[in-house]
Amino acid sequence: MYGLWVGWLTLTLLIHYGAEIVLGLSAKRCLVWGSGLQSEVVLPVRYFFIQAADKSGRNLSTSPGENVFSVGISPIDGSRSRIWVQVLDRHDGSFLVRYKMYGSYEDLRISITFKEKHVSKSPYILKGNIYHELCPCAQHDTVSWRTYMQCQPRYEQIERDLLPFPTVDPEKIAQEIPKRFSRFHSLCHYTIKDNKIYRRTFGQHVDFKMFMDAILLSLTRKVYLSDVEFFVNLGDWPLEKKEVTDPALLPVFSWCGSDETQDLVMPTYDITESTLETMGRVSLDLMYVQANTGPVWHNKTNLAFWRGRDSRQERLDLVRMSRKHPHIIDAAITNFFFFKHDEALYGPTVAPISFFDFFNHKYQINLDGTVAAYRLPYLLAGGSLVLKQDSSYYEFFYKDLVPWKHYVPFRRDLGDLMDKIQWAKDHDEEVQKIAKEGQEFIRNNLMSEQIFCYYQSLLEAYAKRHTSVPKIRQGMELVEQPKDDLFPCTCHRKHQMKDEL
Incomplete structure (x- = not known):
């Protein structure tokens, strides 16, 4: 009876006061970092991270609640501004804060609070001129630009x-x-x-x-x-x-x-667009995926999941496997084009679902389309295990991925796919680690800065x-550069000879 009373009291506290009280979250012990705290880093959408920690300084590994942190960004002088801020809960004790500036400002204050207490070293002051995405104000010193963008020294x-x-x-x-x-x-x-x-x-x-x-x-x-x-x-x-x-x-x-x-x-046109149009016309980007990874691991289904169009024979073969083993694989075609004559055999088509619903399942099957399947970065970012088809096609980052560390490979003809799914089911703890490593790879290597760095590095090396x-x-x-009549800017950079790499 006492145990039931304690359980009821705990649940009441969680509902009434919020999970942060029970977890003992400490504003000062939390960590805050990221390029969005630097004036010099100009991106379509700037961002930084918050790691929640308890009073002993231990990082939380589960979400303390998606609304526990408040973030405000405004000019120090109190002038009017237009800055859109989103706090994305990554459901692992960390948060991704992204903000889009529609104008350029001088001296910004970033305040991060928990229960009206400043978090870590908040408020953070971005000094000098902070330029928005459409401001044509190129840095002449290439070496400095690469340094504060934290570009890799070589690719x-x-x-x-x-x-x-x-x-x-x-x-x-x-x-x-x-x-x-x-x-x-x-x-x-x-x-x-x-x-x-x-x-x-x-x-x-x-x-x-x-x-x-x-x-x-x-x-x-x-x-x-x-x-x-x-x-x-x-x-x-x-x-x-x-x-x-x-x-x-x-x-x-x-x-x-x-x-x-x-x-x-x-970088593919898909990841290029998602980098440029984050918080804009695209809903699928590598930041937003991190906050939409579905249920916690033990609440995901044990199904291997796939949806897509009929752009390769192996996709049809997967549908056939799914029908034979529906308790293991859930695969279906959303649109017939290349194999229209086989629609009666492999159809009917199913309605597309939200990409974020993919992550209701533990296992994601990645099959080639006409070439490499450009969805792989998003699948890896989602925190499920990716089973990747062996392929002769690759994107710019594929050679840095390590089989059995970031994903589980299977043969191009799908001949061992069932065995690999069974292995995953038999090694759940190891599979969680692989899924986490794949997610961390994307977080560390394919965020906005690295996309710009890669393009710049390739063009400079080629030149x-x-x-x-x-x-x-x-x-x-x-x-022509796009006009920005609503929010014109003045570039204060001094013209100088560009440093060579």
């Missing part, structure tokens, strides 16, 4: 991609790439000159140039880029075959790479290989 994927191209002749590529590829593929020819962007398109389906335009415009608002000339493949499939050798080998920038090609791989001066060629047009 092995970039080094591998550039290895076949010790030198690059802009004159040659301007003539040869359109002749080789533009008949069947869509391309964009870019020149960056004096930190301005010029381009010409080739082919019929060139709408995806908007993603490349957007990231280049955003990057050149932040840092001065070396003069450079390059071609971007606007399709999914990488183009330059590995059997092509010098002197015919040509460098093409692509969203995706493969073991059979030697394109220069960039160093030029054997002649890049040109604004016939047919190219200037890609």
Whole structure:
């Protein structure tokens, strides 16, 4: 009877006063860190982290409640501002705070409170001019920019991609790439000159140039880029075959790479858009996923889950497996296009569900689509175990992932998938660790700064290989920076010669 009374009292306290009272959360013992506390780091959406801790200084590993922290951001002088703030509960004792500035300000105060007490070293003061995303105020000192963005000193994927191209002749590529590829593929020819962007398109389906335009415009608002000339493949499939050798080998920038090609791989248009449009037109981004990871592990279902369109035979094979083993795999096609004639066999289609509902399940199956499945970063960020198909396709970060550390691999023909799912069920504790490692990889390597860093590093390394001066060629047009009439800014940076890496 006494135990029942204590349980009732505990539940009453949780409901009435909030979980933070029972957990003994301490405002001063909490940790706060992140680039969003630095004036110099300009991102479409700035962010920082809060780690909740108890009175003994131990970090909490479960959520103390999503509304325990209050965050306010405003100019110190009390002037009016437009800053949108979101506090995202990551449900592991930590919080991601993101904020979008619609104007540029001088001297901001960031106040973080718990029960009206300042958290950690709050208030944090961002001194000087804090520029918003649309303010064209490029940093001339590249080394300093890379330092406060915490760019990696080197990217092995970039080094591998550039290895076949010790030198690059802009004159040659301007003539040869359109002749080789533009008949069947869509391309964009870019020149960056004096930190301005010029381009010409080739082919019929060139709408995806908007993603490349957007990231280049955003990057050149932040840092001065070396003069450079390059071609971007606007399709999914990488183009330059590995059997092509010098002197015919040509460098093409692509969203995706493969073991059979030697394109220069960039972050996909999907992750590029989610980086630029966070808290904007996209709902699926790597920040928001971290706050929508579904139930705690032991409340997730034991099903292996997949949804998608019919862009590869193995996807149909997975649906067949799901029908044979519905208590193990839940897989269905949401749209038939490539195998329309097989819809009667593998259909009917099911309605798409929210991506966040994927994480109601412990196991996520990642299958190739037309090329690499661009959903992998989001699956890894979601905290479920990712079972990844062996593939010849890869994104820019794949080679840094370690099988059995960040995900569980299975054969391309799905021949061992059932065995791998059973292994996962038999090793639940180990699987949780793998899921956590995959999540941590995304948190540490694919946040906004690293996407900008990767683009800048690739363009700078490529520019160093030029054997002649890049040109604004016939047919190219200037890609204009977007106008920001509502929130114009004044750039206070002093012009200086750009430091070279």
